[in-house]
Amino acid sequence: MRDYVVDNIETRTREELFINMHPIQAAGRLTPEAMKALIAYGDGYSTCDWCRKPFRLDKIPRPPIDEFHAELAKFLGMDQARVVPGARRGFQAVASSIIEKGDSVVLSSLAHYTEFLAVEDANGVVKEIPLNEKNVITADATAQKIEDVKKESGKLPKLIMMDHIDYSFGNEHDVYGIAKIAKEYDIPFLYNGAYTIGVMPVDGRKIGADFLVGSGHKSFASPAPSGIVATKDEWAGKIFRTTQMVGDLTKRRFGIKEVEMLGCTLMGSNLIGMMASFPRIKERIKNWDEEVKKSNYFLGGFLKIEGNKVLSELPRKHTLTKVDTRGSFDKIARTHKRRGFFFSDELKDRGIVGEFPGATRIWKLNTYGLIWDQIRYLVNAFKEIAEKYGLDVSD
Amino acid sequence: MRDYVVDNIETRTREELFINMHPIQAAGRLTPEAMKALIAYGDGYSTCDWCRKPFRLDKIPRPPIDEFHAELAKFLGMDQARVVPGARRGFQAVASSIIEKGDSVVLSSLAHYTEFLAVEDANGVVKEIPLNEKNVITADATAQKIEDVKKESGKLPKLIMMDHIDYSFGNEHDVYGIAKIAKEYDIPFLYNGAYTIGVMPVDGRKIGADFLVGSGHKSFASPAPSGIVATKDEWAGKIFRTTQMVGDLTKRRFGIKEVEMLGCTLMGSNLIGMMASFPRIKERIKNWDEEVKKSNYFLGGFLKIEGNKVLSELPRKHTLTKVDTRGSFDKIARTHKRRGFFFSDELKDRGIVGEFPGATRIWKLNTYGLIWDQIRYLVNAFKEIAEKYGLDVSD
Numbered sequence: 001m002r003d004y005v006v007d008n009i010e011t012r013t014r015e016e017l018f019i020n021m022h023p024i025q026a027a028g029r030l031t032p033e034a035m036k037a038l039i040a041y042g043d044g045y046s047t048c049d050w051c052r053k054p055f056r057l058d059k060i061p062r063p064p065i066d067e068f069h070a071e072l073a074k075f076l077g078m079d080q081a082r083v084v085p086g087a088r089r090g091f092q093a094v095a096s097s098i099i100e101k102g103d104s105v106v107l108s109s110l111a112h113y114t115e116f117l118a119v120e121d122a123n124g125v126v127k128e129i130p131l132n133e134k135n136v137i138t139a140d141a142t143a144q145k146i147e148d149v150k151k152e153s154g155k156l157p158k159l160i161m162m163d164h165i166d167y168s169f170g171n172e173h174d175v176y177g178i179a180k181i182a183k184e185y186d187i188p189f190l191y192n193g194a195y196t197i198g199v200m201p202v203d204g205r206k207i208g209a210d211f212l213v214g215s216g217h218k219s220f221a222s223p224a225p226s227g228i229v230a231t232k233d234e235w236a237g238k239i240f241r242t243t244q245m246v247g248d249l250t251k252r253r254f255g256i257k258e259v260e261m262l263g264c265t266l267m268g269s270n271l272i273g274m275m276a277s278f279p280r281i282k283e284r285i286k287n288w289d290e291e292v293k294k295s296n297y298f299l300g301g302f303l304k305i306e307g308n309k310v311l312s313e314l315p316r317k318h319t320l321t322k323v324d325t326r327g328s329f330d331k332i333a334r335t336h337k338r339r340g341f342f343f344s345d346e347l348k349d350r351g352i353v354g355e356f357p358g359a360t361r362i363w364k365l366n367t368y369g370l371i372w373d374q375i376r377y378l379v380n381a382f383k384e385i386a387e388k389y390g391l392d393v394s395d
Numbered sequence: 396m397r398d399y400v401v402d403n404i405e406t407r408t409r410e411e412l413f414i415n416m417h418p419i420q421a422a423g424r425l426t427p428e429a430m431k432a433l434i435a436y437g438d439g440y441s442t443c444d445w446c447r448k449p450f451r452l453d454k455i456p457r458p459p460i461d462e463f464h465a466e467l468a469k470f471l472g473m474d475q476a477r478v479v480p481g482a483r484r485g486f487q488a489v490a491s492s493i494i495e496k497g498d499s500v501v502l503s504s505l506a507h508y509t510e511f512l513a514v515e516d517a518n519g520v521v522k523e524i525p526l527n528e529k530n531v532i533t534a535d536a537t538a539q540k541i542e543d544v545k546k547e548s549g550k551l552p553k554l555i556m557m558d559h560i561d562y563s564f565g566n567e568h569d570v571y572g573i574a575k576i577a578k579e580y581d582i583p584f585l586y587n588g589a590y591t592i593g594v595m596p597v598d599g600r601k602i603g604a605d606f607l608v609g610s611g612h613k614s615f616a617s618p619a620p621s622g623i624v625a626t627k628d629e630w631a632g633k634i635f636r637t638t639q640m641v642g643d644l645t646k647r648r649f650g651i652k653e654v655e656m657l658g659c660t661l662m663g664s665n666l667i668g669m670m671a672s673f674p675r676i677k678e679r680i681k682n683w684d685e686e687v688k689k690s691n692y693f694l695g696g697f698l699k700i701e702g703n704k705v706l707s708e709l710p711r712k713h714t715l716t717k718v719d720t721r722g723s724f725d726k727i728a729r730t731h732k733r734r735g736f737f738f739s740d741e742l743k744d745r746g747i748v749g750e751f752p753g754a755t756r757i758w759k760l761n762t763y764g765l766i767w768d769q770i771r772y773l774v775n776a777f778k779e780i781a782e783k784y785g786l787d788v789s790d
Contacts, residue, residue: 005435006428006671009458012435014444028439033401038437038664040400040407042430044423044612044619049409063404085480085620088657096516109642113649117657120640121491128644217439217663224439224663225480225620245515247504249523254508262483262512268612268619269433270665276401 014353019374022354023320024167026368027199028217028224030273037276038223041269048267054256057264057271058082068275075282076212077203078230080240082258083216083266083274087194090213090229091118093260094190095159097239099124103158104149106187108137108173110166112194127157134313135169137162139177146185160187164202165195169312170320170364179208188235194218195320197228198281199368200288210235216270221277226270294375295319295367301379306392307331311362319368330360332389343385350381409748414769417749418715419562421763422594423612423619425668432671433618436664443662449651452659452666453477463670470677471607472598473625477635477653478611478661478669482589485608485624486513488655489585490554492634494519498553499544501582503532503568505561507589522552529708530564532557534572541580555582559597560590564707565715565759574603583630589613590715592623593676594763595683605630611665616672621665689770690714690762696774701787702726706757714763725755727784738780745776 003011014020015029030038041047050062058069073081084090091114099105099122107115109128119126129137129145142160149157160182164175175191182189190211196202197214198221204212216226231239240258247253257263266274295316302308307327312320329343336342340358347355356363367375383393398406409415410424425433436442445457453464468476479485486509494500494517502510504523514521524532524540537555544552555577559570570586577584585606591597592609593616599607611621626634635653642648652658661669690711697703702722707715724738731737735753742750751758762770778788 005431005667007674008462009432009435009667009671012438012441012444014441015438022440022443024443025438025440030437030439035434035437036400037404038433039430040404042425042433042618042668043407043410043420044425044617044621045417045420046407046409047619048417048419049407067403085484086657089480092657109645113638113647113652114658116640116642116647116649117638117652117654120638121654121657126640126642128642128647130644222439223437223618224442224665225661226439243508243512243515245511245521247511247521247523249525250504252511252523254511257508257512259512259516262481262487262516263509266620270619272400272404273437276404279402 018353021365023364026366027219033276034273037272041272077205079233081230086225087215087227088114095122106157107161137173163192170318222274333360413748415749416760418759421761422614428671429668432667436667472600474628476625481620482610482622483509490517501552502556532568558587565713617669700781728755
């Protein structure tokens with residue numbers, strides 16, 4: 001029997017009843033404080049109770065939205081920060097401000113699709129940097145791509161975007177080296193921290209980034225859609241430029257409103273949820289090494305199962321990992337009457353969800369936020385399933 | 396003593412402890428069902444549990460997000476609908492798809508600032524239609540403005556945007572007549588329903604609109620940011636065009652993702668909140684006449700106070716109203732030691748909030764969703780305050 005919120009919307013109990021290893025849900029899971037904020041500030045315009053002149057979200061003092069913006073910028077080693085409805089809106093704001101028709105944007109061969117869309121919406125063209133044999137983007141490869149673009153189009157790219165940790169393998173790419181190359185060529189550099197900001201320490205100044213973009217619902221324990229775009233003062237005037245439009249008849253101006261932000265950005269509990277999670281975020285990034293250790297521990301156990309492979313770089317530097325079970329669980333699936341779903345069934349019977357249901361070939365998982373007991377339980381569950389179906393498990 | 400969610404974020408109790416007549420908060424207040432949805436689906440990627448091929452938010456069957464999209468389009472008398480993070484993102488999607496550099500967009504002298512920003516972001520130019528003596532935009536004035544733009548620039552405007560009910564006076568503008576004019580000139584027409592969709596019946600086909608834009612947190616009892624953009628099949632290919640970008644190296648394509656939507660738009664409880672409120676929305680729009688009646692009843696009482704004026708059109712056709720108390724409460728404020736805040740204090744003592752604190756000159760209020768007992772209480776409270784300070788109150 002299922003319970004329903006209303007009509008045909010069932011109650012969601014995945015986080016209450018299961019260990020969830022879903023690749024993108026792990027670090028976005030709300031903190032208890034964000035959940036409380038959701039209840040208290042659920043009404044959309046709840047943040048507007050104390051909105052006064054100059055009437056812009058990031059200037060509201062109560063709750064202290066203004067302070068949060070200042071602290072957020074500082075936390076990221078940048079001068080200014082804004083909240084936006086998702087990292088994608090951050091990419092869009094930067095691309096829309098910098099890219100003109102036909103301009104090239106150099107990005108990763110593992111760039112997230114939302115970077116493609118942001119460039120396309122700005123009428124730019126994406127140019128992908130090749131991966132090395134370890135599926136990593138290097139500074140050298142970036143420099144080479146810049147040269148290729150220059151040779152081919154006669155112009156330097158207008159922007160470099162780089163995912164510090166990519167969405168596919170969860171590999172770490174050389175953002176420090178790439179930022180240096182960007183500086184050498186005098187090309188602005190956007191750091192995509194969708195998988196880093198909120199889970200590990202990120203210092204934009206140290207990296208040498210011109211723009212940082214983060215995701216609230218991916219890595220900042222915040223409701224969706226939510227995200228962050230931060231920049232240095234020298235770019236703020238461009239990315240956060242205020243409206244210059246004047247009504248031809250009324251002569252109206254809305255001077256303080258920022259064009260790319262479309263005025264106020266993230267009202268209600270999405271923002272207050274980010275603020276409520278922030279103190280815990282500041283703490284949890286200090287435990288990143290421990291999270292990575294758990295990730296590696298789990299995969300160590302996972303690799304004891306005959307035929308299992310890890311496609312991401314090893315040792316892991318992140319908790320998101322791409323695995324290959326074609327040589328193990330997929331062999332079982334080929335003759336099982338439930339096909340790949342046998343594996344989902346077995347996991348679910350053990351209180352585990354988050355794998356892609358039915359997938360036993362190449363898939364992704366994320367151990368972020370699981371406690372050691374859950375990690376060990378997960379390892380045992382995988383081994384148990386393997387043994388049940390006659391796969392060898394080494395000690 | 397205040398309670399806190401965490402740190403310096405105080406618990407919000409405005410809707411629990413007060414009658415709230417805030418101009419923009421009234422119709423966005425969550426339904427009990429949306430509140431439950433918030434609790435169940437608070438995690439940002441909660442909507443992604445059952446995301447399968449082709450991997451786009453509006454195609455997800457469980458909870459039935461796909462059905463909701465289809466029903467929403469039907470509900471609005473349009474062919475296709477998408478949810479977006481706020482009405483402003485709807486304006487942006489349409490403007491960005493249609494407007495090229497220097498193109499003119501004809502809009503209301505009472506157009507919301509987010510329409511200005513959307514046009515500015517698309518490098519267009521706004522051209523305002525004058526108001527008549529009743530602060531209303533007519534079809535004739537629209538036709539005249541189109542002619543003026545044509546004469547002046549040699550080209551027809553590329554888009555007409557019109558707020559059915561404006562944010563300032565809450566007046567009703569002749570969207571039916573304006574849509575006809577738009578059709579005559581063959582200019583696409585965007586209907587801004589931020590103050591109508593979700594509170595009164597809106598039928599895009601009947602109106603003759605090419606695009607409808609609505610706000611979830613303003614009029615659809617939904618969390619922020621949330622909004623709706625809907626269109627007819629003939630425009631869907633343009634506004635909801637899918638990405639054509641191809642990775643130069645990897646040849647990656649993300650064919651189903653829509654450029655203006657930036658892929659998936661409104662995950663988590665913002666969307667599920669809209670869905671949860673939808674059954675009640677469908678009911679409540681049938682009671683719109685009663686809501687307007689309450690608005691007029693309240694203002695009838697309000698006008699019994701000597702010096703009070705209503706600046707919006709009368710009788711009211713909406714629950715949002717601009718009032719002028721310069722001849723009444725402001726006279727008191729001028730010599731009161733708390734200045735305009737005396738009025739806020741008096742209201743608050745009577746359990747009423749939502750006026751602009753300290754404002755006793757020209758301000759706005761909204762009676763939407765208050766029950767008759769609260770409306771009568773509100774009238775009595777205003778009269779009581781007036782009498783306390785020696786203002787004449789007629790029978």
